[in-house]
Amino acid sequence: MHAETLEPHGPKPKRHFSRTNIMLYGTLLLISIYYLMPLWVMVMTSLKGMPEVRLGHIFAPPIEVTFEPWVKAWSQACTGINCDGLSRGFWNSVQILIPSAVLSIMVASVNGYALANWKFKGSEVFFTILMLGAFIPYQIMIYPIVILLRELGLYGGLSGLVLVHTIFGMPILTLLFRNYFAGIPEELFKAARVDGAGFWRIYFRVLLPMSLPIFVVAIILQTTGIWNDFLFGVIYTKPDLYPMTVQLNNIVNSVQGVKEYNVNMAATLLTGAVPLLIYLVSGKLFVRGIAAGAVKG
Amino acid sequence: MDKQNIPYSVQIKALGLKFGEHKVLEDLNLDIHQGEFLVLLGSSGCGKSTLLNCIAGLLEISEGQLWIQGKNVTWLEPSERGIGMVFQSYALYPQMTVRGNLSFGLKNAKVPPAEIKKRIERAAEILQIQALLERKPAALSGGQRQRVAIGRALVRDVDVFLFDEPLSNLDAKLRTDLRVEIKRLHQQLQNTMIYVTHDQIEAMTLADRIAIMRGGKIMQLAAPAEIYNRPKNLYVADFIGSPSMNFIEGELQNGVFHSPAFTLNLQDYAFITSPSSGQKVVLGLRPEHILSGTQAATASQQITARIDLVEPMGSDTLVYAQVQGQKLRVRMDGQAQVTAGEMLSLGLQPERASVFDRSSEQRL
Ligand SMILES: Nc1ncnc2c1ncn2[C@@H]1O[C@H](COP(=O)(O)OP(=O)(O)O)[C@@H](O)[C@H]1O
Ligand SMILES: [Mg+2]
Numbered sequence: 200m201h202a203e204t205l206e207p208h209g210p211k212p213k214r215h216f217s218r219t220n221i222m223l224y225g226t227l228l229l230i231s232i233y234y235l236m237p238l239w240v241m242v243m244t245s246l247k248g249m250p251e252v253r254l255g256h257i258f259a260p261p262i263e264v265t266f267e268p269w270v271k272a273w274s275q276a277c278t279g280i281n282c283d284g285l286s287r288g289f290w291n292s293v294q295i296l297i298p299s300a301v302l303s304i305m306v307a308s309v310n311g312y313a314l315a316n317w318k319f320k321g322s323e324v325f326f327t328i329l330m331l332g333a334f335i336p337y338q339i340m341i342y343p344i345v346i347l348l349r350e351l352g353l354y355g356g357l358s359g360l361v362l363v364h365t366i367f368g369m370p371i372l373t374l375l376f377r378n379y380f381a382g383i384p385e386e387l388f389k390a391a392r393v394d395g396a397g398f399w400r401i402y403f404r405v406l407l408p409m410s411l412p413i414f415v416v417a418i419i420l421q422t423t424g425i426w427n428d429f430l431f432g433v434i435y436t437k438p439d440l441y442p443m444t445v446q447l448n449n450i451v452n453s454v455q456g457v458k459e460y461n462v463n464m465a466a467t468l469l470t471g472a473v474p475l476l477i478y479l480v481s482g483k484l485f486v487r488g489i490a491a492g493a494v495k496g
Numbered sequence: 497m498d499k500q501n502i503p504y505s506v507q508i509k510a511l512g513l514k515f516g517e518h519k520v521l522e523d524l525n526l527d528i529h530q531g532e533f534l535v536l537l538g539s540s541g542c543g544k545s546t547l548l549n550c551i552a553g554l555l556e557i558s559e560g561q562l563w564i565q566g567k568n569v570t571w572l573e574p575s576e577r578g579i580g581m582v583f584q585s586y587a588l589y590p591q592m593t594v595r596g597n598l599s600f601g602l603k604n605a606k607v608p609p610a611e612i613k614k615r616i617e618r619a620a621e622i623l624q625i626q627a628l629l630e631r632k633p634a635a636l637s638g639g640q641r642q643r644v645a646i647g648r649a650l651v652r653d654v655d656v657f658l659f660d661e662p663l664s665n666l667d668a669k670l671r672t673d674l675r676v677e678i679k680r681l682h683q684q685l686q687n688t689m690i691y692v693t694h695d696q697i698e699a700m701t702l703a704d705r706i707a708i709m710r711g712g713k714i715m716q717l718a719a720p721a722e723i724y725n726r727p728k729n730l731y732v733a734d735f736i737g738s739p740s741m742n743f744i745e746g747e748l749q750n751g752v753f754h755s756p757a758f759t760l761n762l763q764d765y766a767f768i769t770s771p772s773s774g775q776k777v778v779l780g781l782r783p784e785h786i787l788s789g790t791q792a793a794t795a796s797q798q799i800t801a802r803i804d805l806v807e808p809m810g811s812d813t814l815v816y817a818q819v820q821g822q823k824l825r826v827r828m829d830g831q832a833q834v835t836a837g838e839m840l841s842l843g844l845q846p847e848r849a850s851v852f853d854r855s856s857e858q859r860l
Binding site: 384386387389390391392393394395396400404405408409 | 549552554573574575579580581583584585587588589590591592600601604605645648652
């Protein structure tokens with residue numbers, strides 16, 4: 200039974216440390232280290248007290264772990280005129296993010312659905328114009344929008360910023376949804392029409408239940424995009440209502456006093472936590488959605 | 497059945513359809529009787545699905561009128577036309593159970609729940625899908641899915657069933673089974689059914705009448721036997737029958753067909769229009785209408801051919817033969833013992849032949 204047979208039989212034996220494997224995993228390991236190194240430095244620094252930071256051993260773990268910098272970043276750090284930390288910015292960002300993301304995704308998904316399934320005269324032209332919108336550098340629209348918001352009485356408030364985010368998210372999100380819905384077999388849509396379902400019933404009862412992956416993609420795109428936005432936040436709101444990113448900048452770039460690197464690191468990690476969390480929670484669905492929606496024309 | 501006295505179920509009057517500038521259907525007229533099984537047959541891209549979608553109201557027509565059950569439905573929504581439709585890809589709602597799929601249309605029409613339940617039970621019984629009602633489509637086989645799709649039309653109690661190549665996604669065995677089931681369903685329900693296919697076997701077995709389409713036009717509309725025996729033109733003759741009809745070019749002189757290979761006296765052939773002498777024609781002979789073996793002698797005229805190739809197929813044997821350079825396909829009995837190179841005596845039956853004018857390609 201155990202005699203060595205020269206004839207190949209059964210499953211082919213796997214070589215665990217073949218040359219290709221060593222190359223592959225070696226490369227992956229190197230890249231991981233390259234990307235994890237800054238994160239390591241940030242986390243370690245944020246857990247040290249200032250005396251220890253001044254020693255300059257940036258890669259060394261803290262001798263004495265302290266959460267003081269995190270507490271300070273969250274609730275005491277000075278951001279311009281206020282000294283109540285990032286917490287104010289966090290809640291501002293939440294108040295900006297949720298309505299902007301919900302509104303833009305809702306409108307864009309209906310847009311994409313109408314463009315994919317209810318082709319009307321000029322729908323192709325409409326779509327082309329919308330796509331052109333995606334390629335216009337938004338810097339050139341900053342001042343016109345200031346005027347627009349002023350006329351609407353929304354300048355300086357959160358609702359004005361929500362409106363801006365919603366409009367700027369429209370082209371790419373509409374494209375995303377249109378492509379996804381165009382990939383759904385047309386016969387399904389026809390069957391629903393024969394069954395007497397109208398525009399909204401088809402959208403809510405037939406298409407929405409089968410579109411979870413693309414909604415996850417849209418949520419990730421919008422959450423990271425809106426949360427990380429700095430420019431619109433600083434332009435269209437006033438200091439009390441600044442989003443977290445603007446506050447972070449104010450903390451890190453403040454010119455008074457000593458540079459508290461540990462607090463800065465903690466503040467940066469706190470600000471980046473939301474997009475990071477979204478990625479981790481929805482990673483698998485994200486990949487599936489990208490594969491399903493973004494490839495098909 | 498005398499069709500003359502049966503009222504029309506679907507009437508298509510001078511229908512035209514354009515995609516932009518591209519005319520797919522033009523001035524198309526078709527009257528379908530109550531309870532008739534009409535098959536639209538044609539090769540891919542000839543406009544069958546387009547016509548069916550026009551009838552269903554899924555495509556807005558450019559010209560003409562559509563009448564269903566004596567009502568002008570030209571501007572009505574699909575759900576208001578009294579039609580049910582079954583698609584090639586089944587088109588079941590993936591996130592709903594079978595019951596959900598069946599009840600969706602009824603809920604949209606605000607049918608009371610008790611009535612919905614009753615109708616689903618009836619449809620499930622007819623289609624033998626009672627055990628599947630709580631499953632999602634993903635957990636069904638292709639044949640089961642298509643049965644559910646038929647059920648979706650069945651529960652709505654429609655006057656007209658529309659099928660768009662419903663069996664094309666199934667494997668050969670299932671296709672045959674479901675074909676028989678559809679025929680049985682038609683016998684049981686006696687609804688009008690319009691069925692699109694590119695498969696001539698499906699068309700021949702299912703249809704009361706077949707409409708053969710080409711380039712958006714109906715080439716012939718007739719019962720299967722008529723289409724098979726008396727094709728109206730060369731296209732239909734070539735399209736129907738497998739292996740297809742032999743075509744021999746020649747000339748008519750005093751009721752006798754002359755070709756370089758052989759001559760054939762056509763005095764038993766029923767001409768529709770009396771041909772002129774010297775008219776250039778194409779003679780069509782079906783492979784199964786060329787007699788061989790002991791039967792060859794019973795035919796009115798005989799020729800001798802040399803066998804090039806033999807394809808035994810079990811139930812019958814297909815022989816590729818030659819007469820003076822003219823190639824002929826002959827269908828012989830499955831038990832026939834023939835080999836390539838042999839000479840074969842064949843019997844021709846002018847009464848079962850088809851003769852077409854060579855330039856107009858119409859039957860003579
Ligand atoms: N939405 C459309 N836009 C433009 N042309 C179309 C469209 N749908 C079908 N056609 C064209 O109409 C013709 C008939 O198509 P169809 O009815 O689908 O054929 P089939 O007989 O195979 O079902 C084809 O030439 C096809 O290219
Ligand atoms: Mg088709």
